[in-house]
Amino acid sequence: MSVRHFVGDQSVANTPDQDRGLAYGDGLFETMRAHDGDVHWWPAHWRRLERGAHALGIALPDRARVRHEAQALLDGAGGVLKLIVTRGVGGRGYAPFDAISPHWIVSRHDAPPAAPADGLTLRWCDTRLAVQPALAGIKHCNRLEQVLARAEWRDADVDEGLMRSTEGDVVSATAANLFVLHDGRWTTPAVDRCGIAGVCREWAIDALQAREARLAVTEVEAAEAVFLCNAARGILPVARLGARVWRPHPQVAQLRRRLAAEHPAFATEVA
């Protein structure tokens, strides 16, 4: 892992004291798959970052400068590039005014493991996602719900956990979006009340002409096929959810091949 910090357009050595990201989670992040020194889905990641910055009233650093620093850090390699943008230092207590220079951090990490060929094993999480339309969809840094949900199991045989909202709708996995197939039609949970509008989710909605809707637990368990996705790992077939078992589905395999053809980082993962 290597990391660089900036405040506005200035390079700095560390997280500044009184950074609002540390105090309140007052920031946004993107986790991006890199390949050959660049981020293939950069435009989509930046668009989501802009939506989040608009929702929170956070000033973004210069886009070209961020991409330049990201490429410098990648230095021709791949892996995962993480970008955090906090509101920076300033304001009085919660009041965010006068915190004008964002603190931003780029860091490079190893690529995550490829999707297991035989599919993921999932569980249901007890921790719920609170319904909060003002924060839904954006990838902000208030992530205690995901931390609590992911802390529910240490069993290495369980790969991910599905989360419901406090109202009972299925929303997503702790760190991936969810798609389910019924009667030839793909559905992914709407993220207008809670959850994150993932960049790979956006790609898959377009690729599958999927619909966004509220989704019940029974609709997941009755699905003909299920996959998870995120921008770091791509399309992740699901094989098990508790006692429910799914066989590999040709539509999921086809989608993985399509992603491999469009996104160079995933090309090597599909034989």
Next chain:
Amino acid sequence: MSVRHFVGDQSVANTPDQDRGLAYGDGLFETMRAHDGDVHWWPAHWRRLERGAHALGIALPDRARVRHEAQALLDGAGGVLKLIVTRGVGGRGYAPFDAISPHWIVSRHDAPPAAPADGLTLRWCDTRLAVQPALAGIKHCNRLEQVLARAEWRDADVDEGLMRSTEGDVVSATAANLFVLHDGRWTTPAVDRCGIAGVCREWAIDALQAREARLAVTEVEAAEAVFLCNAARGILPVARLGARVWRPHPQVAQLRRRLAAEHPAFATEVA
């Protein structure tokens, strides 16, 4: 402002890279009124910190060491002492395992202004508090709702904003708890679904034999008297909420005198 950082029992210069507090708001904080080099309500603050650490599964640093460092930083003076404890560095993504040494930060700040003699002016905030029992009551570092609520007004004549839950109940101000008087009985909103169990709130519940209950907007507007409170500023009489005006109430004045008699930092503020 002066500040010191520690990881476990080691002094460090800065926030470590990949601190989970910055990444996810994966931490807790306390904002404590200090006087003559010590924190009068230290036991109550530490108790709340322990409740939060238990809820989040965060290891706390050694209590005596934290208090020692806090007193060293205060150096005989008063003001406000802030303590942040994050889960530290470690884990994989949201998974919090192996993040064993908490990062903790003590910082000293000037005392906030005393409560205005003629009472605070409040407004209603549009930003709601999401219902999330798993995080309710504790003072964790996921505070975007409060930041968004406090960003709703820049009018210096408005001192604080009242927040409702997504279900419509009145919960608190952005940075203070709320008490209302009806027929001689004080009520403060329950904080088992959202909101923070404030240390001054706990003191006031005991002092007033107040009840904790769900509270409707109409019950606030119909109250005979209203005050806010927090551990940094004590008891804050409320004079206005939109068009509603309250005259100074003898029970609020009496409570302020009682707090002044019990907590030395507030003794000078009540003539």
